Amino acid sequence: xxxxxxxxxxxxxxxxxxxxxxxxxxxxxxxxxxxPMMLTLLLIGGSLWLVYGIHLKNPIIxxxxxxxxxxxxxxxxxxxLFKRTNAKT
Amino acid sequence: xxxxxxxxxxxxxxxxxxxxxxxxxxxxxxxxxxxPMMLTLLLIGGSLWLVYGIHLKNPIIxxxxxxxxxxxxxxxxxxxLFKRTNAKT
Numbered sequence: 001x002x003x004x005x006x007x008x009x010x011x012x013x014x015x016x017x018x019x020x021x022x023x024x025x026x027x028x029x030x031x032x033x034x035x036p037m038m039l040t041l042l043l044i045g046g047s048l049w050l051v052y053g054i055h056l057k058n059p060i061i062x063x064x065x066x067x068x069x070x071x072x073x074x075x076x077x078x079x080x081l082f083k084r085t086n087a088k089t
Numbered sequence: 090x091x092x093x094x095x096x097x098x099x100x101x102x103x104x105x106x107x108x109x110x111x112x113x114x115x116x117x118x119x120x121x122x123x124x125p126m127m128l129t130l131l132l133i134g135g136s137l138w139l140v141y142g143i144h145l146k147n148p149i150i151x152x153x154x155x156x157x158x159x160x161x162x163x164x165x166x167x168x169x170l171f172k173r174t175n176a177k178t
Contacts, residue, residue, distance in 0.1 A: 007141045013134025020126035033122035037109035045102025052096045 011064040018071035022078065029086070031079040039079065042072045100153035107160035111167065118175070120168040128168065131161045 025031045046069035053061030114120045135158035142150030 003141065003144055006137055006144075010134050010137035010141055013130045013137065015134075017127045017130030017134060020130070021124040024124040024126075025122070028122065030122050033114070033117065033119050035110040035113040037113075038106045041102045041106030041109070045099050045104075045106060048095055048099035048102065052092065052099055055092055055095075 008060060011060050015064045015067045015071075018068060018075065022071060022074055025075065025078050025082070029082050031075065031082055032086075034075065034079060036076070036079060039072055039076045043069070043076065046072055097149060100149050104153045104156045104160075107157060107164065111160060111163055114164065114167050114171070118171050120164065120171055121175075123164065123168060125165070125168060128161055128165045132158065132165065135161055 021034070025034070046065050049065035050062060050069055053059075053063075053065055056062075110123070114123070135154050138154035139151060139158055142148075142152075142154055145151075
């Protein structure tokens with residue numbers, strides 16, 4: 001029981017961890033220091049984890065990676081958007 | 090077997106994903122757009138995942154998170170270092 005709680009807290013931390021990155025990006029409108037290669041690898045890894053979690057019928061793995069994936073996609077899109085917007089100004 | 094390979098590739102992607110971020114940071118000597126709160130949450134989450142993986146005797150979870158943790162610690166230290174160095178110049 002204690003271990004399940006620990007696993008859940010671990011999953012929550014590594015998932016919601018991307019929210020402050022999105023907030024920071026939206027505030028500063030700058031994400032150029034964030035590596036696009038990192039985001040791409042997290043996108044591929046997160047997608048595979050999601051499929052793997054669904055296959056294992058493990059809701060923690062599936063849910064955590066589903067959310068992580070959506071945050072990483074948001075960061076990638078924001079990075080592209082800011083790069084274009086900042087290039088114009 | 091196929092699913093284990095998929096899980097392993099997923100773990101490798103979400104772990105080595107932090108390497109290009111370290112490389113980018115070292116090259117540009119700038120990590121100010123990278124959220125310190127994200128790194129802190131990934132540090133806490135990665136530590137808990139590592140302990141959870143050791144408890145489950147699951148080498149994939151333990152190893153992947155052990156590496157992720159060391160990369161996240163490296164990023165946190167680099168971010169502090171660059172912030173100090175760049176503040177001086």
